[in-house]
Amino acid sequence: MTATLEVTELRKQFAIGRPAIDGVSFSVPAGEIVVLLGPSGCGKTTTLRCVAGLEHPTGGEISISGKVVSSPERGVLVPPRSRDLGMVFQSYAVWPHMTVRQNVIYPLKHRNISRADANRKVEEALALVGLSEYADRPVVALSGGQMQRVALARSMVYRPQLLLLDEPLSNLDAKLRLRLRDDLRVILKQTGMTALYVTHDQAEAVVLGDRIGVMRNGKLLQMDSPDAIYNRPADLFVANFTGATNELAGTLVTCNGQYGVVDFGDGRQGEVALFHELAPDQKVRVALRPENIAIGRPNGVNTFSAKVLDRRYQGTQTAYGIELFGKRLEAIELGTAARHQVGVEAPVSLPRECLWAYRDSGPVSHE
Amino acid sequence: MFTGLWVAALLVILAFLVIYPVLMLLLGALTDTNPVVDGLSRSLSHLSVANFLTVLANPNVGEALLNTLIACGGGTAIAVAIGLFFSWIVVRTNTPFKGFIAAASILPLFAPPLVAGVAWAILGSPKTGLINTMFKWIGSDLRVDLYSMWGLVFVFGIYYAPYVYMFTASALRNMDPSLEEAAEISGASAFSTLFTVTFPLIMPAIVSGMLLSFIVMLGIYGIPAVLGAPTNLNVLTTYIFKLTNWSPPLYNTAAAVAIILMVVTGLLVYLQQRVLSGRSYTTVAGKAFRPRSLDLGPWRWFTFAIGMLYLLVVVVLPSLALIVAAFRKFMFIRDVASLFDMRQYSLVHFESIFDNPLTMRSIYNAVEVGVITAVVGGALAFAIGYTIHRTRVAGRGTIDLISTLPVAIPGLVVGVAYLWAWIGIPGGLYGTIWILALAFIARFMPDTVKALSTSFLQIHRELEEAAWVCGKGMLGTIRTIVLPLASPGVLAAMTLLFVLAIRELGSSLFLYTSNTMVMSVLLLDYYEGGNIGKTAAFSLVQTVLLGVLIGGANWLSRGAAQGNVARTG
Missing domain, CATH: 1.10.3720.10 (MetI-like)
Incomplete structure (x- = not known):
């Protein structure tokens, strides 16, 4: 029942401007949840809408369980209603002139399903999202979170081959978002549904996705497990987008397999991790997470002296601005005590496996 | 202070x-005295519901009321069909020159009803009407007679469609397109989406546009005066005027009929306000709606043609009729050749x-x-x-x-x-x-x-x-x-x-x-x-x-x- 999704060299060019999707390829094996993550305007929603058939791609191929549903080159374009998929919209899109039950039974009415069968499926779907008691309420009487649960029940009641979710949590308030996020993963895994999920929230992506694809400017930069995205980002943008917001510039001196030595200027050298082939004498940029900078704890090879510029106490953590190699870096230290004074010189240590070196290909703009 | x-x-x-x-x-309405002859004090002493x-109880009043309801009801039905269709074309499809059609759809609002009535009288009179002259010329046996209830309903319908259009077009524009997309994903066809999701959702707008056009038609004098007069077809407005024009003028009866008209209008206005203030189906959405337009394929030229037809019927034909009639020395047109005979035209009427x-x-x-x-x-x-x-x-x-x-x-x-x-x-x-x-x-x-x-x-x-x-x-x-x-x-x-x-x-x-x-x-x-x-x-x-x-x-x-x-x- 649940199926694989195969997207090959997908392209979408609107009337004006650069392509919204520029050669995106990925696949979602049956039963897996893949999250497309990226800043707004990166093409993730357009990709999802192409898979749904709501947007018409200008190139590439999309197939669902082996059947091609969209291929402009071959003139194939299956309308959304024949693709057998479910979709949850950002704005819920529950029909306000119907009750909860009428909303959920709607897709079944357009399929050849007996009345008794349909009713049973509606009960099941409502039980799954925890709304059994609300079946006969008008949807406008529900809260935002409940409406989104109705939308979810409606999209799953007919057990489509593939479930598409377009930022389904972004209209909810913060607390509800966290709860529904965890529930969503449980429900999806319980039904074993193949799902494609679009969001700009990294935390959501990490919790929900079996794999995450990071997109930018219409291109898929990296598609990997959440762990790999966070620990081995493919490029500077992915590193920055997933939280490694500090950046140091330098020149590679030597490289030795997984690690190398970088000169940060004035002969100050440090060891860094290399994910790519890089040659000595190449200019590199090094990304680093604020929480991986340890202040006041000399440890290992990369220990330097830095100056504390400012301090922002945030309750469970403290954010510092420090000056290292003439550059300002952000550092975060967990704990409810702020330990370092502004103005002091302190040793900082940067673990080499947390310093990721990338080829310096000119200035990168971070959204 | x-x-x-x-x-x-x-x-x-x-x-x-x-x-x-x-x-x-x-x-x-409550006296039988004449205000000019008898003065106010005498009127006050003759107050009665009689x-x-x-x-x-007057059968003529009943007939005028019935005619009014039929004419406005029929006109409203046509107005809703036209208004709804055009708002859908303009807001939801890829019909070519949509902007032009949108502008054309509200043009009739500016036509004074009397002028519209006169133009359609010139076009649709049973004997000398330009439309019948054309039918005769192409050898068709078809004849139209707009001096009738049908004519009244037709002209009402085409001229008051914009009231429905304005309400439904803005409702469609403000509707979250993902509501329709959700229906499509659920397996509904475009047609079924239109009738199970789109129209039910904008129902409040349809109903209030409908009521408004009905209310406006109720109060129109010009069109029924022109099209109804030849066959003595009275609606409330024309009947009221007739009453004051008899000699002696029946001011009391006119006042009473005016009260009836006012009560009917008042009820409808109240109903419309209720509909408008009732629950509207506006929905929350994080981002601005992307305009969603249905690709009609070759059918878009069909919808375009209907738009042009409407423009032809409400603007071009009446204007031509007025121009022809205004510049022609004699309105009698024997055949089409005479229609284009320049010697027949002059500024004499001006x-x-x-x-x-x-x-x-x-x-x-x-x-x-x-x-x-x-x-x-x-x-x-x-x-x-x-x-x-x-x-x-x-x-x-x-x-x-x-x-x-x-x-x-x-x-x-x-x-x-x-x-x-x-x-x-x-x-x-x-x-x-x-x-x-x-x-x-x-x-x-x-x-x-x-x-x-x-x-x-x-x-x-x-x-x-x-x-x-x-x-x-x-x-x-x-x-x-x-x-x-x-x-x-x-x-x-x-x-x-x-x-x-x-x-x-x-x-x-x-x-x-x-x-x-x-x-x-x-x-x-x-x-x-x-x-x-x-x-x-x-x-x-x-x-x-x-x-x-x-x-x-x-x-x-x-x-x-x-x-x-x-x-x-």
Whole structure:
């Protein structure tokens, strides 16, 4: 029942401007949840809408369980209603002139399903999202979170081959978002549904996705497990987008397999991790997470002296601005005590496996 | 102290403009005395429901009421079909030249009903109509007869479709497109989506557009006067006018029938307000809606053709008919060859209407009434709007209520009411240009107050409060802050009032004398005089004049829109 999704060299060019999707390829094996993550305007929603058939791609191929549903080159374009998929919209899109039950039974009415069968499926779907008691309420009487649960029940009641979710949590308030996020993963895994999920929230992506694809400017930069995205980002943008917001510039001196030595200027050298082939004498940029900078704890090879510029106490953590190699870096230290004074010189240590070196290909703009 | 006087003054003015005439109308309906001959005191002593009941029992009244309901009901059905179809084409499909079709769909709003009626009489008269001449020429046996209930329903339907269109188009535009996409994903076809999701969702807009077009049709005099007269087909409005034109005029009966018309209108207005204030299906969405347009494929040329057909029917054909009739020496057209025979055309009808001193006088009078209405009505509406929306004085609720009342009073009923209010008072307003202007001010008060209020409701309250803090008084603040900022909107509202006043026919019918004849009434005179050439020529003159004025009003309100941008920040 649940199926694989195969997207090959997908392209979408609107009337004006650069392509919204520029050669995106990925696949979602049956039963897996893949999250497309990226800043707004990166093409993730357009990709999802192409898979749904709501947007018409200008190139590439999309197939669902082996059947091609969209291929402009071959003139194939299956309308959304024949693709057998479910979709949850950002704005819920529950029909306000119907009750909860009428909303959920709607897709079944357009399929050849007996009345008794349909009713049973509606009960099941409502039980799954925890709304059994609300079946006969008008949807406008529900809260935002409940409406989104109705939308979810409606999209799953007919057990489509593939479930598409377009930022389904972004209209909810913060607390509800966290709860529904965890529930969503449980429900999806319980039904074993193949799902494609679009969001700009990294935390959501990490919790929900079996794999995450990071997109930018219409291109898929990296598609990997959440762990790999966070620990081995493919490029500077992915590193920055997933939280490694500090950046140091330098020149590679030597490289030795997984690690190398970088000169940060004035002969100050440090060891860094290399994910790519890089040659000595190449200019590199090094990304680093604020929480991986340890202040006041000399440890290992990369220990330097830095100056504390400012301090922002945030309750469970403290954010510092420090000056290292003439550059300002952000550092975060967990704990409810702020330990370092502004103005002091302190040793900082940067673990080499947390310093990721990338080829310096000119200035990168971070959204 | 000052505020008390202010509220009292507004209430007195409103009572004078609205309450007194309506009470006199009621009095007229409940007596059998003649206000001119017998005077007011005698009328008061003859109060009884008997007259009203007699009128209700009169079969002619029943027939006129039935005709009215059939004509308006049929017209509304057509208007809903056309309005809904066009709003869908314009908002939801990829029909070519959508913008053009959108503009065409609201054009009929600007046509004065009498002019539209005259044009369709020229086109659709059973014997000499241009359409039948064409049918004869192509050898078809088809004949149309618009001098009938069908003709009335048809012309009502095509001219009042824009009221439905305006409501449904904006509802469609404000609807979250993912509601429809969800239906499509669920497996519904485009057709089934339209009927299970789209239309049910905009039902409140459809119903209120429907009620509004019905209400407007109820009060229209021009179209049924032209198309119904030849076959003696009466609706309430034409019947009321007939009653006052008999000799002796049956003012009491007219008042009673006017009350019936007012009650029906009032009920519908109440219903419409209920629908509008009821639950609207607007939904939350994080991002702005992307316009969703359905790819119709080759069918988009079909929808385009229907748009053009509508334009042809409501604008091109009537205009051509008027032009042909206005420039032709004799309206009898033997065949199509004679239609294109240039020797048949001349300016004789224009010369003839401008030879008539009444023509220039009527234009002058109309403009004078228009200016008085716009200036006095605009100022009054501003005072009322400001008092209702920006102050907390006691009594503003009553002011709001009374100033909104005329919404439920058709123009013709306003005319009869003012007739009753002033005809019995010698040396009073009756026979002056002012009675027309005051009737128009009362009639258009709700629209003007609404239009003006939006223009200053956009001015943030804090701008006024800042001026108060700086030491300006209330009036000084209005003069130095509110008026300058709201001036484009105020000007636009006044221009609209001016245009409405000079094309108004219904209320003028009962209030003019030979000295205060206005354009719209003179046009009816020409028509009833039987000279179709002069009628058409004068219709053209009026249409051009109105076109220029409406263009000017548009230009002014565009200035208002630009001003708004500066103010919302």
